[in-house]
Amino acid sequence: MTHSPTPSAGGCRSTPVLKERGQREVFCGLTGIVWLHRKMQDAFFLVVGSRTCAHLLQSAAGVMIFAEPRFGTAILEEQDLAGMADANAELDREVERLLARRPDIRQLFLVGSCPSEVIKLDLARASERLSQRFAPRVRVLNYSGSGIETTFTEGEDACLASMVPVLPQTDARELLVVGALPDVVEDQMVGMLEAMGVGPIGLLPSRKIGDETAIGPNTVYALAQPFLAETHAALGRRGARHLPAPFPFGEEGTTAWLAAIAEEFGVSREVFDAVTEAPRARARKAVAAATETLSGKSVFFFPDSQLEIPLARFLTRECGMTAVEVGSPYIHEAIMGPELDLLPNGPRIAEGQDVDKQLDRARADRPDLTICGLGLANPLEAEGLTTKWAIELVFTPVHFYEQAGDLAALFARPMRRKAALRLEAA
Ligand code: SF4
Numbered sequence: 512m513t514h515s516p517t518p519s520a521g522g523c524r525s526t527p528v529l530k531e532r533g534q535r536e537v538f539c540g541l542t543g544i545v546w547l548h549r550k551m552q553d554a555f556f557l558v559v560g561s562r563t564c565a566h567l568l569q570s571a572a573g574v575m576i577f578a579e580p581r582f583g584t585a586i587l588e589e590q591d592l593a594g595m596a597d598a599n600a601e602l603d604r605e606v607e608r609l610l611a612r613r614p615d616i617r618q619l620f621l622v623g624s625c626p627s628e629v630i631k632l633d634l635a636r637a638s639e640r641l642s643q644r645f646a647p648r649v650r651v652l653n654y655s656g657s658g659i660e661t662t663f664t665e666g667e668d669a670c671l672a673s674m675v676p677v678l679p680q681t682d683a684r685e686l687l688v689v690g691a692l693p694d695v696v697e698d699q700m701v702g703m704l705e706a707m708g709v710g711p712i713g714l715l716p717s718r719k720i721g722d723e724t725a726i727g728p729n730t731v732y733a734l735a736q737p738f739l740a741e742t743h744a745a746l747g748r749r750g751a752r753h754l755p756a757p758f759p760f761g762e763e764g765t766t767a768w769l770a771a772i773a774e775e776f777g778v779s780r781e782v783f784d785a786v787t788e789a790p791r792a793r794a795r796k797a798v799a800a801a802t803e804t805l806s807g808k809s810v811f812f813f814p815d816s817q818l819e820i821p822l823a824r825f826l827t828r829e830c831g832m833t834a835v836e837v838g839s840p841y842i843h844e845a846i847m848g849p850e851l852d853l854l855p856n857g858p859r860i861a862e863g864q865d866v867d868k869q870l871d872r873a874r875a876d877r878p879d880l881t882i883c884g885l886g887l888a889n890p891l892e893a894e895g896l897t898t899k900w901a902i903e904l905v906f907t908p909v910h911f912y913e914q915a916g917d918l919a920a921l922f923a924r925p926m927r928r929k930a931a932l933r934l935e936a937a
Contacts, residue, residue, distance in 0.1 A: 516757070516767050521856035524848060533865025537815055537840065537884055538571075538902065539658030540666025541624065545571050546906065547670055548581040550691045553617035553719050556582040557609065558656065559602060559632060560624030583609070587626050598632050606641055610649055617648070617720045620670060623655035650677065650720065662840045664738035664816045664905060667691060671715055675745035678715075681725035686772060687713045687751065689743075690736030693908045694718070700735075700759070700911055703769065706786045709776045715742075726751050733772055735759065735910060737850075738817035740843045757849045759910045760818075760918060761825040762794035767849070790912035797916020798829050801923035806831030808879035808926065814838035814864050815884050815901035820847050822882070822904065822918075824854045830919055834858035835876045838869060880926055897929045 541564055544556045558564050565584035585605045587598065602621075610616060619641070621634045634653040641651040654669035655661060661669060671689065686709055692700065701712055713724025715732075724730075728750035734743065737758050747753070756771035757764045766787060773783045810832050812819040819839045826832040834854070838861040839847075851860075861869070866887075873881055874894065881891055881898045888898040899922060909918040 516763050516853060518852040522852040523854040523856060523858070523860055524844075524851040526851075526856065526858075526860050528842060529859055529861040531861060531863040531865040531868065533863075533868065537864075538663035539567070539625070540656035540661030540663060540669060541567055541622065541658075542571055542663040542902075543656065543666030543670060544568060544582050544622065546691055547667060547716070550694075551581075551618070551716050551718065553615060554581060554620060555609065555613065555616045555618075556620045556622050557606065558582065558584040558622045558624055559587065559627040559634060560584055560622075561587055561626045564624045564626070587630070587632075598630065599637060602632075602637055603641065606645075606651075610645060618650045618652065619645075620673070621651065621653040622666075622670075623653065623657055625657045625659050628655065628657050628659055652677070662815070662817075663902070664736070664818075665741075665840075667736070668739045668741045671739060672741040672745045674715065675726070675742060675749060678723060678749070679725035680749075681727045682729055683711070683725070683727070684729040685711045685713055685724065685731075686776070687715055687724055687726060687730050687732040687746075689715045689732050689734050689746070690739055691716055692735055692910055696908045696910050696914060699913055703786055703790070703911075704772065707769075707773055707776070707778045707782055709772055709778065731775055733768065734846065735768075736818075737821055737846060740841065740846060743843075743846060753845065755845065755849050757824065757853055758818075758821040760821050761829045761915050762791055762798060762912060763829055763853075764821060764825060765794065765911050765915070766791060767853075787912075794912040794915035798919045800916060801919035802830050804923040804926050804930075805880075805919065807833075809833045809835050809876070810880045810882065810922075811835050811873050811876055811878035812837045812839075813869060813873075813881070813883035813887060813901070814840045814861065815882070816905050817841060818901075818904055819882070820850045820854060820860075823858065824850050825918065826922060827855050828853065829915075830922070832880075835878050836861060836869075836872060838862070838864065840864070880922060882922075897925050899925050 621638050623634050638651045638653040652673045654673040656666040717723045726749050730751040731754055732751050733754045754771045757767040759765040759768040819837050823834040823837040827834050836859040842862045881896050882901050891898050908914050
């Protein structure tokens with residue numbers, strides 16, 4: 512049985528990659544807390560950082576929708592930063608107060624920041640110490656979300672990677688789907704896989720600590736997000752096997768992603784088609800509605816979320832766009848290889864960033880649509896370029912068939928708005 516999409520003639524796997532290591536314009540890894548705290552219902556994210564970190568989180572998370580928030584900041588004051596106070600003792604007191612007040616917390620993440628790294632606060636030791644103290648009621652883990660070390664989606668990667676070593680061991684054959692998805696999207700995905708007879712299915716992260724899957728040498732895993740390189744390596748160390756596949760964006764990507772799993776679990780072509788035919792048709796129809804605006808237009812990706820290569824593949828193969836440059840903070844061949852095979856030959860592929868050089872290239876290319884971070888969007892708009900904020904692609908449900916139309920519409924909207932403004936001005 513094969514359900515694989517046809518690779519693009521040439522593809523981009525052997526395209527020389529332009530590697531840049533200059534100044535970058537991206538949010539830090541703390542941003543991941545905004546979606547992780549919604550996903551993990553019994554977790555708490557305690558950022559050990561400064562008032563700047565607290566402000567970033569509050570403004571990125573917007574209005575809190577929970578009576579009790581699931582993240583907070585232990586503020587390092589000047590005397591901590593100057594080494595005049597015992598930051599460890601203060602952290603312990605802060606955790607003690609928090610856990611006494613919040614018996615619903617079952618896992619606590621101590622999240623490192625730029626200030627905690629600058630003063631070399633050892634959060635790995637702190638989490639071990641606090642784990643011993645509060646086990647078995649609370650599991651304490653740590654990871655870094657600092658802007659020195661991470662771009663914004665790497666925060667989720669670091670968080671999930673910190674969980675892998677403590678998951679229980681099993682020899683059972685099972686599928687693990689890795690990467691945080693909105694609950695409604697996750698339910699659609701699990702529903703389709705179960706309808707094909709694939710199972711048992713584990714999720715990382717799970718909604719609650721009690722739903723966690725054990726892992727081991729008979730675990731196969733599929734990545735639902737492309738920015739999970741560290742988690743991918745950690746799962747490999749536990750003996751789990753990766754199923755390389757394109758990512759489930761658009762009709763084609765979703766079909767290819769499901770097909771890789773179906774193949775592994777021996778699902779017949781008939782069953783696969785019976786489960787996917789109707790949603791595939793819906794996805795194609797929904798994407799076609801946006802294609803009118805997108806077809807024949809050019810797109811330029813600044814490196815931001817690590818979703819750039821899969822999204823360029825979707826826009827070029829399903830929406831008729833031409834990619835001129837596809838930049839990504841990192842390109843891991845084991846993860847991105849199947850996407851590069853599908854991406855039609857032609858765009859410059861860039862890894863890392865040297866923002867001034869890249870801005871010069873974008874100005875020279877004058878693409879119809881530029882995908883970039885918030886900080887670059889306004890200046891580029893002022894120069895007459897149409898932009899889309901990359902961060903919206905992470906905050907909006909865009910995976911799998913039922914969201915394919917919304918994904919295409921996210922790119923079509925700024926182009927329609929610009930066209931409407933031009934008409935008004937004429
Ligand atoms: Fe700023 Fe660093 Fe805090 Fe992120 S972790 S908000 S980059 S100080």
